[in-house]
Amino acid sequence: MAAIVAGAIFLRFYDLASNPGGLYGDEAAEGLDAWRLLHQPGFHADFFVWFTSDGGREALFAYVVAGVFNFAGASVVALRATAAAFGVAGVLAIGWLGRRFGTWTGVVAAAWAAGSLWLVCVSRDGMRNTIVPFFGALALVAILRWAARPGRGTAALAGAVTALAALYTYQPLKLLPLLVIVWLLWLKRVDRPSYDRLRPGWVPFAAAFLVVAAPMMAVAVTDPANYFGRALATSVLNAGVKADTNPIVHTLRTVAMFGLTGDPNARHDVAGLPLLPLPLTVVAAAGLVRLWRMRRDPGHSLILLALPVFLAAPLVATDGGSPHFLRALGLAAPLGVAIGLGALEIVEQARRRWHRAAGWLAMATVAATLAAVAVWSGWAYFTRPVADRYAAYSYPIVSLASYAAAHPGAAAILDDYSAMDVEFLDAAEPVTIYEPGSRVADPAAHPIYLALDLEDLTSTLGAQAAARAQPVAWDPTGKPVVWAATP
Numbered sequence: 001m002a003a004i005v006a007g008a009i010f011l012r013f014y015d016l017a018s019n020p021g022g023l024y025g026d027e028a029a030e031g032l033d034a035w036r037l038l039h040q041p042g043f044h045a046d047f048f049v050w051f052t053s054d055g056g057r058e059a060l061f062a063y064v065v066a067g068v069f070n071f072a073g074a075s076v077v078a079l080r081a082t083a084a085a086f087g088v089a090g091v092l093a094i095g096w097l098g099r100r101f102g103t104w105t106g107v108v109a110a111a112w113a114a115g116s117l118w119l120v121c122v123s124r125d126g127m128r129n130t131i132v133p134f135f136g137a138l139a140l141v142a143i144l145r146w147a148a149r150p151g152r153g154t155a156a157l158a159g160a161v162t163a164l165a166a167l168y169t170y171q172p173l174k175l176l177p178l179l180v181i182v183w184l185l186w187l188k189r190v191d192r193p194s195y196d197r198l199r200p201g202w203v204p205f206a207a208a209f210l211v212v213a214a215p216m217m218a219v220a221v222t223d224p225a226n227y228f229g230r231a232l233a234t235s236v237l238n239a240g241v242k243a244d245t246n247p248i249v250h251t252l253r254t255v256a257m258f259g260l261t262g263d264p265n266a267r268h269d270v271a272g273l274p275l276l277p278l279p280l281t282v283v284a285a286a287g288l289v290r291l292w293r294m295r296r297d298p299g300h301s302l303i304l305l306a307l308p309v310f311l312a313a314p315l316v317a318t319d320g321g322s323p324h325f326l327r328a329l330g331l332a333a334p335l336g337v338a339i340g341l342g343a344l345e346i347v348e349q350a351r352r353r354w355h356r357a358a359g360w361l362a363m364a365t366v367a368a369t370l371a372a373v374a375v376w377s378g379w380a381y382f383t384r385p386v387a388d389r390y391a392a393y394s395y396p397i398v399s400l401a402s403y404a405a406a407h408p409g410a411a412a413i414l415d416d417y418s419a420m421d422v423e424f425l426d427a428a429e430p431v432t433i434y435e436p437g438s439r440v441a442d443p444a445a446h447p448i449y450l451a452l453d454l455e456d457l458t459s460t461l462g463a464q465a466a467a468r469a470q471p472v473a474w475d476p477t478g479k480p481v482v483w484a485a486t487p
Contacts, residue, residue: 001095001107008091008114011378012084012123017077019382020124022393024267027126028420029054031079034065035427038074049168050219054420055233056226058216060168061086061128074427079126087123090133094336097137100144100299104347105340108366112339115374118275118325119332120381121268129326132170137333139165139176140302143183146201147194147298155201159208167216171231172313172330177209179309183302190296234319243318250322254314257323258284264321266392270380275325277376279369280339287342303341306334387476394421396481399473400450401425403482411446413456434460443487450484457485 023031033051036043045051045059065082072078095110113119113133123130142161146154166176187195210217220227232238236247243250244264253261259281262272276284288307294300310330317327343366351359389395397414401422404410411432412422419433434440434449436456443449443461450472451457457466465487471480 001110004095004107004111004114005088005091007374008088011115011120011374011381012087013081014378015382016080016084016124019384020267020389020393021386022389022395022398023076023421023425024125024127024393025397025417025420026054027076027079028424029057030062030065030126030128031074031076032420032424032427033059033062034069034079035074035424037063037066038069039427046223047215047218049215050223050227052223052226054417055230058128058168058170061131065126074424076126076425080124083126083130084123086130086134087119090119090123090130090137090332093134093137093141094333097141097144097333098337098340100141100148101337101341102344104344105337107340108343108370109336109340111367111370112280112373113332113336115370115377117270117273117373117377117380118268120377121270122326122329124381125267129170129329132173132329133332135165135169136173136176136330137336139173140306140333143180143302144299146205147198147302150197150201152201152204155198156204156208158201159205160212162205163209163212167213170326170329171317172310172327174231175309175313175330179302179306180205182309183298183305186301186305187298190301191298194298231317234317236316236318238319241319244321247318250318251315254311254323254328257325257328261323263323263325265324266388268325270384271388273380275323275328276335277373280373283342283346283366283369284335284338285342286345287338287340290341290345291338300341303334303337307331307338310334385476390475394418396452396473396475397421398425400452400482401431403472403484404431404450405429407448409446410448410450411440413449413451413460418452436460440487446487448484448486450482452482454483457483461485461487 033053049059051057051059051062065079068078068082091110091113094113095106098109099106119133139162142158146158162176162180166173184195184198234241257275259274259276259278262274263269264272291300291304295304313330314324314327317324346366347359347362350362397418398421400412404412404422405426408429411434412419413434413436414422415436422431422433432446437459440460443465449457449461454466454469457469465485469483469485471482472484473482475481
């Protein structure tokens with residue numbers, strides 16, 4: 001475990017100052033809100049749990065980032081280091097969850113999480129998505145503890161942690177209450193004694209859940225359009241959803257992310273590589289076989305049911321590219337357990353069918369595979385050229401912010417979403433932002449105007465000013481990406 005944690009730390013913190021570089025708008029939103037919490041008097045999230053900006057976001061991650069900023073200063077590195085720390089914590093939590101099924105299972109689950117390219121990518125971006133593996137694993141641990149030691153105290157703890165993970169992290173974990181309900185109904189059918197032992201804990205579970213959930217429920221009641229808007233906008237139920245393909249192909253590509261297809265979004269993936277490489281897909285399949293065989297056990301049935309429940313999120317949300325790895329993050333914790341149990345199944349089958357030595361050989365093969373995947377993940381991530389990250393991480397906007405910082409009094413012509421990068425990066429020396437096409441009452445108020453294209457300069461300052469514009473930043477192919485014009 002010491003080696004696994006060291007590997008997780010290396011893969012998440014190495015070269016963090018320059019890789020991935022840039023700053024995506026959703027990252028800037030988290031950093032900007034964290035900065036405002038510290039420096040803008042009276043600023044806080046709605047009911048202290050929800051930000052309405054950037055499409056609506058849970059505030060937990062931004063509050064943690066604000067704490068880090070308070071000690072380390074506000075910067076992109078501090079923002080992403082917070083995410084990376086949560087990534088390492090997620091590895092430990094997934095290992096702890098796996099440990100409920102045996103030491104070997106826990107070690108394998110942690111080893112996979114530490115070296116998973118999917119989780120490495122997520123952990124190095126400064127967005128709230130990174131906290132999902134950690135809180136998802138904690139919730140499952142709390143529910144398993146309730147199952148192992150039924151009582152009012154363990155039930156209340158499980159309810160509180162379930163509410164925290166489901167409502168204060170990111171969209172996929174909102175399915176946790178559904179998982180608990182489906183699991184209890186399953187136990188009622190296949191393991192009535194366990195179901196009956198858990199029944200006295202229903203009220204404490206629900207009471208604790210409602211107490212922790214109360215602030216977020218207040219948000220949902222007072223501002224339902226903002227709270228539910230993002231989920232509804234990305235759902236297949238939305239006739240105007242901007243999907244990259246039809247629902248059938250979307251479903252096939254999403255299921256095939258286990259071994260075959262990858263996320264086309266360069267922030268979530270590298271070179272469209274699959275969520276699980278084929279060798280680990282085989283191991284996970286062996287874990288599914290074991291989970292099914294042990295389906296009457298409360299712990300195994302919880303993990304078995306968690307896999308299809310959390311797979312529903314990337315299947316139902318068809319907006320954007322497919323498969324969408326961020327929407328699949330609810331799978332991280334149960335998938336880690338499935339891989340750990342699959343490794344156990346392979347070792348036990350080797351011993352049973354052949355010889356004890358075959359079991360040791362199988363164990364060594366699993367360990368070598370996990371190590372190879374971790375090395376491969378690191379190589380794929382750290383050798384990715386800037387050209388592959390340039391657009392995905394909004395490098396042009398960061399270049400604009402840097403140029404503005406070096407030219408006091410400069411103004412920027414940007415849409416609201418792009419402006420968040422500049423507002424965060426230049427928070428110490430605020431830059432005046434104009435919407436493209438808006439009227440500038442006094443063009444002479446600023447010595448220089450910056451924009452990402454000439455059209456924005458023309459629509460805001462006029463053709464004469466745009467004609468004097470000069471490029472001040474270029475992409476890796478040499479194409480101008482930031483323009484500067486004098487009034």
